[in-house]
Amino acid sequence: MCGKPTQQATRPFCSQRCADIDLGRWFTGQYRIPGPPVDEENMEKDERNDER
Known part of the structure; x- marks a missing residue:
């Protein structure tokens, strides 16, 4: 993050x-792993099926 040498701990x-800064960037979505587009409609159907 800051360019200083790493510490073993x-x-x-x-x-x-x-x-902590790095973890925060993952939580806020600043870092993303590319993948195929998500079909929102199919996700909702899958979530409803999981609830059964």
């Missing part, structure tokens, strides 16, 4: 602060 980050 928080690898691959330099500090817990940088690790």
